[in-house]
Amino acid sequence: MKTPLKRALSLLLCLALALGFAACAPQETAVSPTPDAAEGSDAPALYTPGTYTASAAGNNGTVTVAVTFTETAISAVEVTAHSETPGIGDAAIEQIPGAIVGGQTLAVDAVSGATNTSNAILDAVEDCVEQAGGDVAALKAAAAEEPASNETTELSAGVVVVGGGGAGLTAAIAAAQEGAEVILIEKAGVLGGNTIMSGGGLNTADPVRQGSTEMSESMRNQLAGYLEYDPAGFGDFAAELETLKTQIQEYLDSGETYLFDSPELHMIQSYEGSKRTGLDGTVVTPDHDLLATLCNQTLPTCEWLETLGVQFKDTLSTAVGALWQRTHDVEGGASALIATLEESAEAQGVTILTQTRGTEILMEDGRAVGVRAEDASGNEVLLHAGSGVVLATGGFASNAEMVMEYNNYWPDLSATMPCDGAAGCTGDGIVMAQAAGANLVGMGFIQILPICTVDGQAIRGTQNKIYVNQEGVRFVNENDERDKLVTAILGQTGGRMYAIGDATQYELQGEEKLNALIEKGYACVADTIEDLAAQMESLFGVDAEAFLKTVANYNSYVDAQEDPEFGRYNFIGKIEEAPFVAIMEAPALHHTMGGVQIDTETRVLNAEGAAIPGLYAAGEVTGGIHAGNRLGGNAVADAMTFGRIAGQSAANGK
Numbered sequence: 001m002k003t004p005l006k007r008a009l010s011l012l013l014c015l016a017l018a019l020g021f022a023a024c025a026p027q028e029t030a031v032s033p034t035p036d037a038a039e040g041s042d043a044p045a046l047y048t049p050g051t052y053t054a055s056a057a058g059n060n061g062t063v064t065v066a067v068t069f070t071e072t073a074i075s076a077v078e079v080t081a082h083s084e085t086p087g088i089g090d091a092a093i094e095q096i097p098g099a100i101v102g103g104q105t106l107a108v109d110a111v112s113g114a115t116n117t118s119n120a121i122l123d124a125v126e127d128c129v130e131q132a133g134g135d136v137a138a139l140k141a142a143a144a145e146e147p148a149s150n151e152t153t154e155l156s157a158g159v160v161v162v163g164g165g166g167a168g169l170t171a172a173i174a175a176a177q178e179g180a181e182v183i184l185i186e187k188a189g190v191l192g193g194n195t196i197m198s199g200g201g202l203n204t205a206d207p208v209r210q211g212s213t214e215m216s217e218s219m220r221n222q223l224a225g226y227l228e229y230d231p232a233g234f235g236d237f238a239a240e241l242e243t244l245k246t247q248i249q250e251y252l253d254s255g256e257t258y259l260f261d262s263p264e265l266h267m268i269q270s271y272e273g274s275k276r277t278g279l280d281g282t283v284v285t286p287d288h289d290l291l292a293t294l295c296n297q298t299l300p301t302c303e304w305l306e307t308l309g310v311q312f313k314d315t316l317s318t319a320v321g322a323l324w325q326r327t328h329d330v331e332g333g334a335s336a337l338i339a340t341l342e343e344s345a346e347a348q349g350v351t352i353l354t355q356t357r358g359t360e361i362l363m364e365d366g367r368a369v370g371v372r373a374e375d376a377s378g379n380e381v382l383l384h385a386g387s388g389v390v391l392a393t394g395g396f397a398s399n400a401e402m403v404m405e406y407n408n409y410w411p412d413l414s415a416t417m418p419c420d421g422a423a424g425c426t427g428d429g430i431v432m433a434q435a436a437g438a439n440l441v442g443m444g445f446i447q448i449l450p451i452c453t454v455d456g457q458a459i460r461g462t463q464n465k466i467y468v469n470q471e472g473v474r475f476v477n478e479n480d481e482r483d484k485l486v487t488a489i490l491g492q493t494g495g496r497m498y499a500i501g502d503a504t505q506y507e508l509q510g511e512e513k514l515n516a517l518i519e520k521g522y523a524c525v526a527d528t529i530e531d532l533a534a535q536m537e538s539l540f541g542v543d544a545e546a547f548l549k550t551v552a553n554y555n556s557y558v559d560a561q562e563d564p565e566f567g568r569y570n571f572i573g574k575i576e577e578a579p580f581v582a583i584m585e586a587p588a589l590h591h592t593m594g595g596v597q598i599d600t601e602t603r604v605l606n607a608e609g610a611a612i613p614g615l616y617a618a619g620e621v622t623g624g625i626h627a628g629n630r631l632g633g634n635a636v637a638d639a640m641t642f643g644r645i646a647g648q649s650a651a652n653g654k
């Protein structure tokens with residue numbers, strides 16, 4: 001069962017009960033149980049009674065509320081319309097109205113992990129209070145804070161998991177399936193971390209899905225190119241390159257036309273795509289055994305996820321920077337993925353404590369034996385782990401200070417570059433593990449996502465799109481690795497670009513999302529490419545004539561299956577089917593490749609390469625797998641695959 005340790009809402013309800021109020025449930029419509037509580041009293045009128053509505057900007061668009069007032073109370077708050085992300089906004093929509101009504105206050109803490117939705121509700125309710133003639137300042141001052149009790153709560157389990165994103169949830173489920181009692185703590189008010197914000201795309205070679213997909217001519221040519229590769233440039237992966245060459249030759253000789261893939265191609269592309277040189281000259285490459293585990297174990301992990309109820313689409317995509325069409329997208333997206341994992345964890349009897357922040361790994365004689373944590377009020381929570389502690393706290397891209405301290409890749413990284421990820425990804429697990437003696441690897445390599453709004457919201461994208469600059473011309477192979485795209489974009493006028501797509505892009509984003517982007521001045525949509533060009537010129541100052549020529553040129557490259565300008569090979573189709581879409585995009589901090597060093601059983605290693613007994617880690621908190629540049633779609637695969645292994649290892653005390 002999921003329980004916020006900060007029981008602010010419960011406290012408000014208790015207060016209400018103590019005052020003779022009946023409890024109000026934390027649901028979409030929060031209704032004061034005693035709308036006429038002051039009836040018959042001499043209390044002065046505070047509001048003009050009635051129901052008022054107002055809207056405010058949330059995360060994905062407008063959030064609308066209806067607030068009902070009696071003369072003396074806010075009697076009901078209802079969120080009547082919104083397009084917030086399921087699994088993220090829900091917690092705010094459930095909790096904030098209840099907290100306002102229960103406490104008769106606007107001094108309500110945002111639900112961590114759902115800050116934008118919380119603030120939108122609070123702003124819209126504030127507007128309604130003004131409309132009803134209420135005293136906003138007084139309501140904002142009327143805090144209903146839960147004081148710290150200074151009590152310590154102690155709980156015990158076989159396995160304690162810190163972090164409730166993809167890696168944490170899969171670890172918890174896998175550990176429970178091995179028969180362990182499991183407690184999972186999550187510092188935010190909602191589960192999911194970066195995983196729920198992700199596209200949910202996961203890379204794996206998959207003979208079934210790829211076997212029923214045709215390979216384009218340009219990809220066949222790209223594949224044949226690997227036959228020319230020299231193993232000498234592939235370090236530990238020379239043997240896999242030789243195997244890959246044999247596989248490719250056999251495939252080409254067979255005359256088959258299905259989409260070729262193999263764990264070895266996945267490995268070689270991941271190696272090539274992530275071998276990088278740091279600003280200080282350090283060359284990083286992926287850890288051989290970890291990458292091999294990832295590429296060989298992700299398909300069985302997908303099959304395991306399917307047994308939990310996760311459904312993958314039949315058609316494969318290519319996540320931005322994935323380099324090959326092997327991205328498996330979850331039906332219903334990342335919200336559905338996390339919801340399914342949460343349900344599965346609960347069904348396995350995992351105890352989930354939200355708003356509970358791990359602060360220290362408890363060590364005894366060199367062994368991890370538990371976690372010190374605190375609830376939202378600062379009360380201590382001691383979690384004892386009989387078998388193992390799993391760190392699954394994600395990366396540190398939301399910690400600007402840490403990013404700037406470790407950055408060893410981007411020459412002019414701005415400390416104010418926005419981050420598109422969850423606010424909770426602040427590197428806590430890395431700091432805790434380091435204090436317990438863990439070695440850190442690859443910390444200087446920070447990934448920046450090329451396709452975000454200028455205020456740092458990640459934009460999903462199909463492959464069927466091109467990028468043009470302020471001058472209306474293409475400037476890069478849109479399928480290149482992410483760091484190369486970012487470098488190219490930052491070199492354009494204004495450090496931004498416009499992603500141009502057609503009907504496939506429109507469908508992927510959805511009307512609601514596009515309307516929210518249009519409202520913010522970040523996008524335009526048109527029924528003809530000429531109209532899109534005209535809108536781009538008037539809205540963004542992009543040269544319409546040059547833009548139209550760019551689109552026509554690109555469409556001719558698709559026909560020829562060859563891009564003479566930038567060498568793009570992964571064509572999906574032309575930009576030709578209405579409606580047409582242009583979205584202004586810019587880079588934002590996204591992912592951190594470095595972290596805690598682990599072995600293939602996810603045991604955390606110290607500087608001498610020895611495992612720290614009882615301590616395991618999985619997901620973005622770890623380093624070594626993605627070296628200097630993670631391929632798109634490899635991180636969710638990493639979190640799920642190593643999360644599952646971590647749960648098994650911790651439960652069995654490996």
Ligand SMILES: Cc1cc2nc3c(=O)[nH]c(=O)nc-3n(C[C@H](O)[C@H](O)[C@H](O)COP(=O)(O)OP(=O)(O)OC[C@H]3O[C@@H](n4cnc5c(N)ncnc54)[C@H](O)[C@@H]3O)c2cc1C
Nearest residue numbers: 163165167187193194195199358394424619620633635636
């Ligand atoms: C916008 C976006 C889109 C992405 N899309 C993709 C994609 O399509 N494919 C792909 O492969 N990768 C994608 N990624 C990257 C990928 O989502 C992440 O790398 C991966 O999901 C990380 O999983 P995780 O479980 O390790 O961490 P997370 O999912 O981030 O979970 C970590 C959790 O730990 C919690 N936590 C942190 N510190 C503490 C503490 N002290 N105590 C308790 N809890 C704590 C956090 O609040 C968080 O909930 C995307 C990332 C972003 C930001």
